[in-house]
Amino acid sequence: MHSDAREGLLMLRRFVASRAFASIIGGVMAVVVVAAGAVYFLQPANNLLGYCAIMPDAIGLYEGNDVKMRGIKVGTVTALRPEGTGVRVDFEVDAAHPLRGEASATTVADSIVADRTLAVLGTKGTDWDTGTCITKTVTPKSLTQTFNAMSKVADELQGGDDPAARDRVKRAITLFDQATAGTGPKLNDIVMQLAAALRSPDAAVSHIGSLIDNLADLTTSIANGWGDLRQMLDGLAPILQIVNDVWDSVVELVNSIVTILPWLNDVTTKYGGPILQLLDASVPLVHLLGANVAGLKQLIDMIPAIAAMFRNSTDPQTGAVAVSYAPPRVALPEAQAQQVCTWLNGIAPGRCGGTADGMTSVDLVPLILGSVGAR
Known part of the structure; x- marks a missing residue:
């Protein structure tokens, strides 16, 4: 049994050491390399999408910098060149992450000294046209621009080139110091009272509860009397309609007053003195009439007689003024x-x-x- 196993190992060793096995292994490796190269070189050309953006500046942005979308790398910057008053940035993005809708771009840096990455973002909508550059772009201010802006603000606070305004801030601080002089104890008392109120908030909460209860009573009263209030508001409709109907007449009256006022001004300017003198002279006559007339009733009783006198003083046929006179009559023996x-x-x-x-x-x-x- 051991001899059979030993013979099998010897045969396997001979096969591995043979030229046939080496040829087979070489052929397999060649096929793998060729397949990998074909996959790499013959892959579709549309796996990357080319875009461009017109940036205000390209500080910290270079060819090869990353292009990110929501913090994830989706492409690289391919070219930068001046265009108009800005910089055109060309970049490629993975076809799996196309820009859609209203696209925008900006430059982002992890620190103030590091290179920046191009961050792009799209919205819902159709795919962005690759032949149209993105114009909705912003870039962070550089340190130089930031410090220059701060220096400009500080210089304006100091009065700029006006020597008389150089101590503007100093005067403002001095005036503030003078205005708040002696108010420290009062401010301390206010802070202490506020602290005491915060230590015992039950009273304030009680006041707020009372206000809410009173507001509830008020709203209940309004709800109960809403019918009367609605009836009153409904009754205002005819009144408002009447006001609307007569408003045109009121406007005409006001326009007439505007026309009459200059006339009255001219009359007052020219004849104000004589009119006032006449009124002053009529005061004694009014007092005399008032003294000789016992009351308003007697004055009214005199009106018909006076009216009849004026009516009888004219000839009804010719209209000429005529005065009738009757001589006195005296009876003698x-x-x-x-x-x-x-x-x-x-x-x-x-x-x-x-x-x-x-x-x-x-x-x-x-x-x-x-x-x-x-x-």
Whole structure:
């Protein structure tokens, strides 16, 4: 049995050491190498997608730098060249991670001294056109730009080139110090009171609870009276409609007032003095009328008589102003009336019309005026 095993091992050793086995092994290795080369060199050309982005700058970005999407490497930078006011960055991305929708790009660095990587990001949508460069790009500011901006802000706070404003910050700090001088104890008291309130918050919570309860009562009252409130609001609708209807008239009235006010201003400017003098002069007359009129009723009772007087002072046919006059009448005893009539006829014959019933009828006004003219 042992001899059979020994013979098998000897035969296997002879086969491995033979030229046939070496030829077989060499052929297999050649096939494997050829297959691997074919897979490597004959793989499809569309496994990478080429994109470009117009960046504001390319600080820290070089050919061969990584292209990442959400922190995962998906490609490399292939070329950089100036274009317009920015830099065009060409890069390739694995076809398994194409850009879609509204693509954007930026440069990211793990520290302020390390090279930057190009970070790209897409959104939902169709695939991004590889022939169109990404323009939605941003880059971090460099240390030089950051320090220059800080220096510019500090210089502006110091007044810039204006020598008179050089101590602006100093004056502001001085004024703040003067304004807060002596307020330390008061501020300390406020802090202590706040600390005491925080140590015992039950009182504050109780106040808040009372406010919430009062608010609940208020909302309950509003809810219970909502019907009346709604009825009142419904009643406002006709009123608002009336206001809306008359609003045009109000606008016209306001426009008329705007037109009248300049006229009133001109009248006041030109005739204000005489008008005020007339009003001042009418004050005594008003007092006189008020003194002679016992009351408002008597004044109103006088209005019909005054109106009738003005109505009777015009001729109804011609419209001319006419004044009717009735001479006074005096009753005398018949004997005296006869004597008066005789005397009057002696002065002006025919003026006395008789003494019937003890009344003498004489045109007194013509008699007096004629006597004066005779003299």
